[in-house]
Amino acid sequence: MxxxxxxxxxxxxxxxxxxxxxxxxxxxxxxxxxxxxxxxxxxxxxxxxxxxxxxxxxxxxxxxxxxxxxxxxxxxxxxxxxxxxxxxxxxxxxxxxxxxxxxxxxxxxxxxxxxxxxxxxxxxxxxxxxxxxxxxxxxxxxxxxxxxxxxxxxxxxxxxxxxxxxxxxxxxxxxxxxxxxxxxxxxxxxxxxxxxxxxxxxxxxxxxxxxxxxxxxxxxxxxxxxxxxxxxxxxxxxxSEMLRGTFHTVHLFAVGVILMVAFMALAFSDLTIGSQTALILSAIGSPAIATATCFAILGWLGFPFNSIMCITPFLVMGIGVDDAFLLLHAWRRHSDQPIKERMRTVVLQIGPSMAITSATNTLAFGVGITSPTPQMSGFCLCTCLAIFLDFLFEFLIFAPTIVLFFSAKEKKPAKIVKRWISWEKFTNILLSPFGRISVIIFTISLYAFAFVGVSHLKPSFDPSKTFPYxxxxxxxxxxxxxxxxxxxxxxxxxxxxxxxxxxxxxxxxxxxxxxxxxxxxxxxxxxxxxxxxxxxxxxxxxxxxxxxxxxxxxxxxxxxxxxxxxxxxxxxxxxxxxxxxxxxxRGDLDWNRRAMKIDKMRKIIDQYPQFQTSLFDYDSTIYDLIITVKDELIKAVLITFVCMTLACAFMIPTLLGFLALWGQDLDPVTMINVLMAIGFSVDFSAHVCYHFHIGQRDGILMNAKEQVTKILRAVGRPMVEASLSTLICMVPLFFVPVYIIVAFAKTVCLVATLGLIHGIVIIPVCLSFFARTKHIPRDNLVLNEQKEAMLE
Structure with missing residues (x-):
């Protein structure tokens, strides 16, 4: 002995x-x-x-x-x-x-x-x-x-x-x-x-x-x-306990999908019952088929499946439904055109912005593929491929469904509430001196709270987060x-x-x-x-x-x-x-301090290379992830910042800050969610910025209010509908007694809310300062026709 x-x-x-x-x-x-x-x-x-x-x-x-x-x-x-x-x-x-x-x-x-x-x-x-x-x-x-x-x-x-x-x-x-x-x-x-x-x-x-x-x-x-x-x-x-927790997710997510379908039925209330049914099924079916195809391709290639990939269908569903709202709203706005010309106009107007958002999402998850964590890398690869396939299927499935089954009910006189609430009135308030000052104060406060949250965010890992409460x-x-x-x-x-x-x-x-x-x-x-x-x-x-x-x-x-x-x-x-x-x-229940201690000991034994000392701890892989999670997250955000410019610079710190205030730690789960959110965060902003760019290029607007009004008329309603449908779908997941699922739901809800705020409030105010004060000279008749079309 x-x-x-x-x-x-x-x-x-x-x-x-x-x-x-x-x-x-x-x-x-x-x-x-x-x-x-x-x-x-x-x-x-x-x-x-x-x-x-x-x-x-x-x-x-x-x-x-x-x-x-x-x-x-x-x-x-x-x-x-x-x-x-x-x-x-x-x-x-x-x-x-x-x-x-x-x-x-x-x-x-x-x-x-x-x-x-x-x-x-x-x-x-x-x-x-x-x-x-x-x-x-x-x-x-x-x-x-x-x-x-x-x-x-x-x-x-x-x-x-x-x-x-x-x-x-x-x-x-x-x-x-x-x-x-x-x-x-x-x-x-x-x-x-x-x-x-x-x-x-x-x-x-x-x-x-x-x-x-x-x-x-x-x-x-x-x-x-x-x-x-x-x-x-x-x-x-x-x-086994973690797997038991995923069963809660399946059941409650099904409830979320049902709620989202109900919301879509309300949003499509101007359509006939048959048209509603066909469009809702195709709106949900396109991302579902894209996800199934993605899993099939990865399966054929022998790519290993991991538990985090279960989140992919939820993400692709959110993206696909957003695109469906955009396509349908554009189809509504051009009801006076023949079907062939109408679809051409819709694709020309909405296609590029959809391509931009799909590209940003694909690029964001493409950055995640380089992650040193195989499970996260696999999740990002799966989602990246599924988003690309969904972009194709939106035009191959949902767009033809609109052509074949779109049927609006007989128009009724606008209600008083709708006459009082309009994007034009919203723009007038938003771009008024009081509105601009309010937005500036709100934005500063938003980022101040976000900074407080980020300052309290620390690397961590809690094993109890992997199974139900x-x-x-x-x-x-x-x-x-x-x-x-x-x-x-x-x-x-x-x-x-x-x-x-x-x-x-x-x-x-x-x-x-x-x-x-x-x-x-x-x-x-x-x-x-x-x-x-x-x-x-x-x-x-x-x-x-x-x-x-x-x-x-x-x-x-x-x-x-x-x-x-x-x-x-x-x-x-x-x-x-x-x-x-x-x-x-002595054990330390704080995983971050434990990881730092292991890192310090590695540095000590590295000073004595002649003894070829190795340090074994069964959780070394987790410690290594905790040690690198901050650097990897910063690298991912920086790469995406270069690719997506200022939208991510605003959205990601805000998201991290409010996640911290909501009780999240900087752990591997948060890292995965942030990579997911990087792509989502620019969706709404990309739609607004693209339509602003088109207006600037064509020079058809007289002033900032008219240009912002046109943008919000084009994408405002589908942005609100997409955000609300996402929130409704995610609410049931808050009742799942598993930290990973709740963290995912928090991230998606914050991204949807912050994205909507940026898309219809902050970004329009910022763009109004860059709007043309003088338009390119054009024939007065053409100009008047364009302005009338804008205000329809």
């Missing part, structure tokens, strides 16, 4: 049970963008001869029986026997998958709870041998020491004073262990069992999920033991966070220096000490590094400092088969030696 025998057992530690494979690995950075963390993971995998893509580390947390209402368990042989029985049950559990009985050992289960087994064995003999001293956190038995703080948490807290409990609540566990926790374990809040499996493919993951879910359901029933209860937290349980996993997570706050192991693998080379050995120990005394780490007491024990053993034996006696040392401590040390033997001589050692830190 030894202080470092937990190397393999806890190389991933608590952080290894946060996210499922389809959550963690797809969110990791790509090999090119994240070569450093990938190299670290690969070194760990090579050391243990495994594939890190298939690595699954999960945990079972033992607590006092829930029905008793007590917080702490009394240490006893009876308790240890029950925990051992639970461990054996887990390692012998079976489940049926597709008619096949699956065993735990079928998933290459690795025994990593031997520290607990050794503690139980030593505890059973502690009354008979005086040299067995099971003090916390480092025990001693038969001349050897071993770390027991990896299985027992909340030790002897019943002795803690109320004042210390209050300080603990404010600051978390102290780095210096208080005296009441040292000594034999009398009471403990949690006993944790760790498990490691290999699930390198979908079949194996489904099998592992079946086993974990069986345990998870049993933990909820709580009938395993009369003495203890337990909670399960693993990747596959989190995946009502999940039992939320309760389990609260308990596991207590464990994580005490125990956050970081695994290092280094090439050891020649022991006879004192300067190099001193440099190596200097590196280890810098890691041990990094912010939030406990220091040498809890570090599990076999090298120090080996040096002490060599000195005790009066041997010459070398690794020749290393095999004998490992055999004496019964850890030769634990893969803590790897060495080469050349002609009977020990050559290169690699060692796995662990630095124990």
């Amino acid at each position: 030894d202080s470092s025998v937990g190397g393999e057992a806890h190389s991933g530690g608590w952080d290894g049970v946060k996210h499922g494979k389809n959550l963690r690995l797809p969110l990791k950075a790509s090999p090119i963008a994240a070569e450093v963390p990938r190299t670290h993971l690969q070194k760990f995998a090579d050391f243990y001869n495994i594939t890190y893509e298939g690595l699954e580390i999960w945990a079972v947390l033992v607590t006092e029986k829930r029905s008793t209402g007590r917080q702490y368990m009394n240490m006893s042989m009876e308790l240890l026997n029950e925990v051992e029985r639970l461990d054996k049950y887990v390692r012998n559990i079976t489940a049926e998958v597709d008619g096949t009985v699956v065993h735990y050992d079928d998933l290459h289960g690795i025994e990593i709870n031997y520290l607990f087994n050794w503690y139980k064995y030593a505890y059973s003999w502690s009354e008979y041998f005086s040299d067995i001293n099971l003090t916390y956190p480092v025990g001693h038995a038969l001349g050897h020491k071993f770390f027991i703080g990896s299985h027992f948490f909340g030790v002897n807290r019943h002795k803690e004073s109320p004042v210390r409990q209050f300080l603990l609540l404010l600051n978390g566990p102290l780095l210096i262990l208080p005296d009441f926790q040292r000594g034999p374990i009398e009471q403990v809040e949690f006993v944790t069992l760790w498990y490691m499996n290999q699930a390198p493919n979908m079949t194996q993951r489904r099998r592992l999920q079946a086993l974990q879910l069986k345990l998870f359901k049993m933990s909820r029933v709580d009938n395993f033991s009369d003495l203890i209860s337990f909670d399960v937290y693993g990747d596959q349980v989190a995946n 009502d999940s039992d996993l939320v309760v389990s997570l609260e308990k596991f966070e207590k464990v994580q706050s005490e125990y956050a192991p970081l695994n290092f693998i280094s090439a050891l220096p020649d022991l006879s080379d004192s300067p190099q050995l001193a440099l190596f120990m200097e590196m280890v000490e810098r890691l041990e005394y990094s912010e939030g780490c406990y220091g040498p007491e809890r570090t599990q590094i076999l090298l120090r024990d080996y040096i002490e053993w060599e000195e005790y034996k009066n041997n010459t400092m070398s690794f020749e006696e290393l095999p004998k040392f490992l055999s004496e401590r019964q850890i030769k088969d634990k893969n803590i040390v790897q060495y080469e033997t050349v002609n009977g001589t020990i050559g290169k030696v690699w060692m796995n050692y662990i630095v124990i830190c």
